[in-house]
Amino acid sequence: MKVKGFLVVFLFALAIACTETxxxxxxxxxxxxxxxxxxxxxxxxxxxxxxxxxxxxYIVLAQGSGTVSPKRNENCVKxxxxxxxxxxxxxxxxxxxxxxxxxxxxxxWQIGFEKLQVGDTAVLYIPSVLAYGSRAQSEIPANSILVxxxxxxxxxxxxxxxxxxxAVCWFDDx
Numbered sequence: 001m002k003v004k005g006f007l008v009v010f011l012f013a014l015a016i017a018c019t020e021t022x023x024x025x026x027x028x029x030x031x032x033x034x035x036x037x038x039x040x041x042x043x044x045x046x047x048x049x050x051x052x053x054x055x056x057x058y059i060v061l062a063q064g065s066g067t068v069s070p071k072r073n074e075n076c077v078k079x080x081x082x083x084x085x086x087x088x089x090x091x092x093x094x095x096x097x098x099x100x101x102x103x104x105x106x107x108x109w110q111i112g113f114e115k116l117q118v119g120d121t122a123v124l125y126i127p128s129v130l131a132y133g134s135r136a137q138s139e140i141p142a143n144s145i146l147v148x149x150x151x152x153x154x155x156x157x158x159x160x161x162x163x164x165x166x167a168v169c170w171f172d173d174x
Contacts, residue, residue: 025143027129031055034127034145038086042125049125056111057125064119068155072102072110076156076169079113086125086145092138101158101167106131108146116152124148 025033035055042049042057049057070077082094102110108126116122128134128143136142156171 024134027133030133030143031127031129034129034143038125038127038145041086049123050115052111052115054107054111054130055127056108056130058112058115059123060116060120061123062119062121064117064121064152066118066120066152066155069115069117070102070113070152070155072114074102074158076101076158076167076171077113077152078154078156078171080151080153082149084147084149085140086147089147090139092140097153099156099169099171101169103158104167109148112148112150113152116150118152118155121149121151124150 038055038057039051041047047059049059051057076099078097078099080096081098082091084091100109102113106126108124108130111130112122112124112126124147126146126148128145131144131146132140132142134142140146154171156169159168159170160166161168
């Protein structure tokens with residue numbers, strides 16, 4: 001009798017567990033949701049952002065003196081940044097004069113920094129599919145829209161370094 005009762009409870013729990021699973025959204029479905037959330041926020045707060053076809057939204061807060069923009073497959077950058085989650089404004093990372101090779105950063109940064117010139121300060125609203133997508137990263141939950149305050153300090157040259165499999169960045173001040 002106890003085995004029969006256990007079996008009924010087990011089958012009931014299994015049925016509930018099976019009905020609560022969800023099918024992950026496609027990349028295009030997630031992007032559409034993210035864009036709608038970002039655009040709704042921008043409109044509700046009367047923020048005029050540039051809308052890139054990729055889904056990235058950005059605002060140049062202050063223009064620098066630069067006349068050239070970095071290229072995602074050719075350049076390194078030195079930047080100041082502060083990263084926050086769109087959902088709750090929780091800060092998850094920040095840095096000052098950090099050196100990055102653009103080919104190795106998230107797509108949202110590659111696209112965003114191509115829109116900036118040296119000295120520009122901007123806010124980037126990055127849909128989850130242009131960031132970490134469905135993969136959680138430390139303090140960043142899966143499918144998180146990210147907001148970055150950034151300043152492009154310097155553009156350098158990027159070179160692939162085969163012995164280490166990494167990037168080498170060259171800046172004029174080196």
